[in-house]
Amino acid sequence: MTSTVQLGEMSWPQVRTLLEKDPLVAVPVGAFEQHGHHLPLQVDAHLSQAVTTRAAEKASLQGRAIAVTPAVWTGYSPHHRDFPGTVTLDDTAFSAIVGQIARSLWHSGFRRIVLVNGHGGNAHLLRNLTQTLRYDHGISVAAASYWDFAVPDIADWRQSPIGGINHACEMETALVLATRPDLVDMDKARDHYLDRSRYLGADLVAGGSVTTAASFAELSETGVIGAPTLADADRGAALLEILTDRLAAFFADYAAWPKPEDLGDRS
Numbered sequence: 001m002t003s004t005v006q007l008g009e010m011s012w013p014q015v016r017t018l019l020e021k022d023p024l025v026a027v028p029v030g031a032f033e034q035h036g037h038h039l040p041l042q043v044d045a046h047l048s049q050a051v052t053t054r055a056a057e058k059a060s061l062q063g064r065a066i067a068v069t070p071a072v073w074t075g076y077s078p079h080h081r082d083f084p085g086t087v088t089l090d091d092t093a094f095s096a097i098v099g100q101i102a103r104s105l106w107h108s109g110f111r112r113i114v115l116v117n118g119h120g121g122n123a124h125l126l127r128n129l130t131q132t133l134r135y136d137h138g139i140s141v142a143a144a145s146y147w148d149f150a151v152p153d154i155a156d157w158r159q160s161p162i163g164g165i166n167h168a169c170e171m172e173t174a175l176v177l178a179t180r181p182d183l184v185d186m187d188k189a190r191d192h193y194l195d196r197s198r199y200l201g202a203d204l205v206a207g208g209s210v211t212t213a214a215s216f217a218e219l220s221e222t223g224v225i226g227a228p229t230l231a232d233a234d235r236g237a238a239l240l241e242i243l244t245d246r247l248a249a250f251f252a253d254y255a256a257w258p259k260p261e262d263l264g265d266r267s
């Protein structure tokens with residue numbers, strides 16, 4: 001059997017063999033949206049795929065049966081659509097597409113499905129989807145954004161103050177520099193800090209207490225919120241190691257959760 005963790009590189013008999021080992025399957029969930037002048041539209045799909053694949057390879061080396069699907073390339077990005085090139089789904093379509101992927105994997109026999117999100121704007125829909133899949137379809141999945149596992153580590157890693165990690169920021173730029181440097185034009189990177197009410201979140205890992213909806217076009221001329229100029233490839237590579245260690249640790253933990261009851265897909 002091939003040693004790949006990529007589900008798309010396996011034949012169906014290989015998947016059948018994998019399913020005998022109570023495997024995990026991880027679904028990276030991205031977005032297709034503006035990331036300032038210095039990064040391309042596919043950053044969130046690329047990073048969710050890169051982080052998930054590397055974490056799965058670590059888990060596989062630890063002896064865990066695991067597969068990774070291709071990333072869902074578009075997500076929920078209406079707040080970015082005033083910048084050209086952004087492609088968004090509405091909430092119904094997003095939940096339907098990710099939900100159908102989970103239901104198909106469940107139908108195949110996967111019982112440990114992890115949705116690994118790479119775009120903040122998807123997070124509330126994925127949280128909701130874990131509930132509707134369980135209560136409407138009898139399907140158990142876990143969902144998290146890849147940075148959720150490493151919030152204290154990111155606090156230690158960062159050089160920017162609060163506000164420096166939000167969008168096309170110190171973290172995303174460093175991670176793309178570490179994985180696809182050809183996609184980054186650092187000459188065009190400009191920092192932009194939000195200056196608004198303390199009740200509204202300005203940083204990916206330090207949320208505000210109040211939620212509102214605002215177009216990025218109202219918040220940032222370039223589309224950036226954060227401090228991309230602080231990013232470099234070496235620190236990006238170091239952060240990638242931390243993020244993938246933490247995600248691999250979650251995979252190990254999730255593999256030991258009680259196996260979800262086979263309730264079947266009810267519709």
Ligand SMILES: [Zn+2]
Pocket residue numbers: 035043044118119167168172
């Ligand atoms: Zn992003």
